[in-house]
Amino acid sequence: MRGIGLGSAGVLFAGIVFGHFGMTVDHEIAHFAKEFGLVLFVFTIGLQLGPGIIRLWKAQGFLLNGLAVAIVAMGGALVVGFDYLIGLAPGSGPGLFCGATTNTPALGAAQQAAASLAPDSEISVDTLASAYAVAYPGGILGIITSMLLLRRLFKVDVDAEAEKAEQASGTKNDPLERRSLLVTNDRIGSIAFGSLPGVDETGVRISRIQRHEQTEVQHATEETTMQVGDIVQVVGTPQELARFEPLVGRQSDVDLMETPGDVVYRRVVVTEPSVLNHSLRELSLDKIYSTTVTRVMRSGVEMTPRGSMRFQYGDITHIVGDKDGVERVSKVMGNSLKSLDETQFASLFFGVAVGVAVGMIPIALPGLPFPVKLGLAGGPLIAAILFSLVGHLGGLIWYIPYSANLALRELGILLFLASAGLGAGETFFSIVFTLDGMKWVLAGIVIAMLPLLTVGIVARKAFNLNYLTLCGVFAGSMTDPPALAFANSLSDSQTSATAYAAVYPLTMILRIVAAQILVYLLLS
Known part of the structure; x- marks a missing residue:
């Protein structure tokens, strides 16, 4: 009424x-x-x-x-x-x-x-x-x-x-976006990406890198180091990327998604009980399989994955790496779409x-x-x-x-x-x-x-x-x-x-x- x-x-x-x-x-x-x-x-x-x-x-x-x-x-x-x-x-x-x-x-x-x-x-x-x-x-x-x-x-x-x-x-987050950055800071050359100050606080993730004067793109992880002239692709919210960008250099117009190279991307669903409640840092997917988790979708909410994030059943992850690494991570995570529909x-x-x-x-x-x-x-x-x-x-x-x-x-x-x-x-x-x-x-x-x-x-x-x-x-x-x-x-x-x-x-x-x-x- x-x-x-x-x-x-x-x-x-x-x-x-x-x-x-x-x-x-x-x-x-x-x-x-x-x-x-x-x-x-x-x-x-x-x-x-x-x-x-x-x-x-x-x-x-x-x-x-x-x-x-x-x-x-x-x-x-x-x-x-x-x-x-x-x-x-x-x-x-x-x-x-x-x-x-x-x-x-x-x-x-x-x-x-x-x-x-x-x-x-x-x-x-x-x-x-x-x-x-x-x-x-x-x-x-x-x-x-x-x-x-x-x-x-x-x-x-x-x-x-x-x-x-x-x-x-916090159940409604800002949308995530990709951004290409040209490295101009020569003081970060010997530091792994994951060890850069501000990375864990902002939650920015790296997925691809094109080395200076090379034509092909490579997958990148937290262990990757960057040199002046490299172009990297990072993922985060607009606010997070705006805070992180000055640390590395400046924005680039190069789209690494369109650049050829041995890099694949796949959506993988977490359905394997053995990985549940383990943090991303504990699983060490970047070190063991040389892959990067760039996004996590949970209950319809898209989030940037930090090292302390723990996986839950049904999480949809975005995995970037070479074909073999992504395939192995898919098996580790379960990736059984049928299981998501079962009560x-x-x-x-x-x-x-x-x-x-x-x-x-x-x-x-x-x-x-x-x-x-x-x-x-x-x-x-x-x-x-x-x-x-x-x-x-x-x-x-x-x-x-x-x-x-x-x-x-x-x-x-x-x-x-x-x-x-x-x-x-x-x-x-x-x-x-x-x-x-x-x-x-x-x-x-x-x-x-x-x-x-x-x-x-x-x-x-x-x-x-x-x-x-x-x-x-x-x-x-x-x-x-x-x-x-x-x-x-x-x-x-x-x-x-x-x-x-x-x-x-x-x-x-x-x-x-x-x-x-x-x-x-x-x-x-």
Whole structure:
């Protein structure tokens, strides 16, 4: 409507309507589909965004997690305030906190805490679940509405925000270009190209050289030395080349790409596990095979390869050298185009299994009678981030083609939302249209929206935080996959998903702890 849609989150509300009219699924099947969909969704997100999450942690991790902590704290304070002002039914306060913030693991922890306080009473536990179910849809709608209100309030241009985010994260680089340089500096004659000052800082790479008064071109590596009168071809961004050019000499009109000689060029895809996570310097391709890597294409981004760059599965490299050297490097790198189109299901489900196991690990926190767990959302997410950084383990390679990743991610969130909606729809309307139900709905929306709007305004005004990053923080601080699905639909950028994953682990633990604290405060 007017350019705004709910995206995948619409499935939840459709499920509630269909569930209300009696369309149901076997309970065990629905429960499995919901949990399997959630695991699939968060694991594929973590697998794709792992490296970007680490960069974001280094740059803004303290700020983003600080904002998420503020959102959690304000939500808990509002629950206590509502209980004091309007007298919520016993057990409904922690349920509203879990439902308005769409956190199922927190509900489980709260129910355990309630059962420990009153072992013979099921009223508080049932009230917790009812309040959660009523507040849950309003929580999702409140998060999405908060995103839209901030967008309208600050007149946000989403495309411009996506452009800024890509520039800030380094995922959008200046295009690379070739340049021919005439060597006029006689003081560099005894120095190998790779040892020249400024080469590693600028990232400029050498690929070809035409010796003075010779007609044929030769391939060049970091071991190549240059003499006055030589013409060299270098590769880099315009800014890098502008810094490097005065060190060597001046620009030449000679195009070494058109000059005859025993030099070949080939695009080679990295698909061999043995070279993954090894740096260009460690592989020593220039010394062993007398070849040069002039460019690396990763996830659609073209980069100049520095010595410290580590190869990842699916990197497309530009190799320059003689025919024999390039052929040997192609075999070393793998260069299997077929492998890029294959989804590594063995690796995928091994990683999922590890993630589920991680989510089941109890974490003892001081002052709480029950250990907390990351659950089926937090465990797989953290495991996927770690596996994406490791890259491979023996023959297991954590690489999924982008289209397959996106399909699995959408399938996961649709299974989760459909199951959740159908389950909530059975009793949703019968509870909502009671006095307590109306209180819960309104209180849940306030608990969801007020902290988000307050923190969002402060983040934009005081820190000028990117809007898409802020949307990711909103979804992550509420541990809400449907809200993330909506945020992702605003732009093709992965900025929201990266921010979501950056704040999710800490937020999950905080919400589980906060839910149990609220139980002790309001029921003891």
